[in-house]
Amino acid sequence: MLSFDGGAAYNRGMTVLYLILGGASGTLCRHYMGMWVANATGSRPGGTFVVNVVGSFAIGLFLVLATERFSWPAATVTLVSVGFLGGFTTFSAFSWQAVQQLEAGDYTSAFWYVGGSVVCGILAAWAGASAARLGT
Numbered sequence: 412m413l414s415f416d417g418g419a420a421y422n423r424g425m426t427v428l429y430l431i432l433g434g435a436s437g438t439l440c441r442h443y444m445g446m447w448v449a450n451a452t453g454s455r456p457g458g459t460f461v462v463n464v465v466g467s468f469a470i471g472l473f474l475v476l477a478t479e480r481f482s483w484p485a486a487t488v489t490l491v492s493v494g495f496l497g498g499f500t501t502f503s504a505f506s507w508q509a510v511q512q513l514e515a516g517d518y519t520s521a522f523w524y525v526g527g528s529v530v531c532g533i534l535a536a537w538a539g540a541s542a543a544r545l546g547t
Contacts, residue, residue: 426489433494441466441499466500470507 444465445458452458473491477483496503505528512521 422486425486429486429490430494430497433490433496434498437495437498437500440495463500463502463506466496466503467506469499470496470503471510474507 441462445455445462447458448461449455449458470492473496474488477488477492492504509521509525512518512524
């Protein structure tokens with residue numbers, strides 16, 4: 412397990428740099444992959460769907476390799492999982508956290524986390540859109 416408690420190995424300045432570089436790279440990849448899929452399929456939601464699924468696969472693969480199989484440095488994990496994949500899709504973090512709850516046998520929490528995130532996310536998007544349309 413990784414520790415980000417600010418101990419001796421923690422370098423706040425480098426962490427910020429890793430997050431900026433990884434996040435920017437992930438954002439660019441999300442944009443261009445999403446556009447490519449949307450153009451190929453004629454569906455913008457299709458592009459988002461593919462990015463979310465690819466990002467979810469990538470975070471599961473990467474974090475198990477980085478933390479369970481090879482013990483890669485925390486800086487690498489930060490750069491790739493929080494930075495790049497966080498910029499690529501926050502859905503990957505959502506998926507990974509649900510997997511962790513399921514693997515821990517915490518099925519009730521996983522159910523509420525997944526269901527609540529989806530329902531509340533959709534309701535929040537609708538509320539935000541409705542608020543933006545007030546007075547138009």
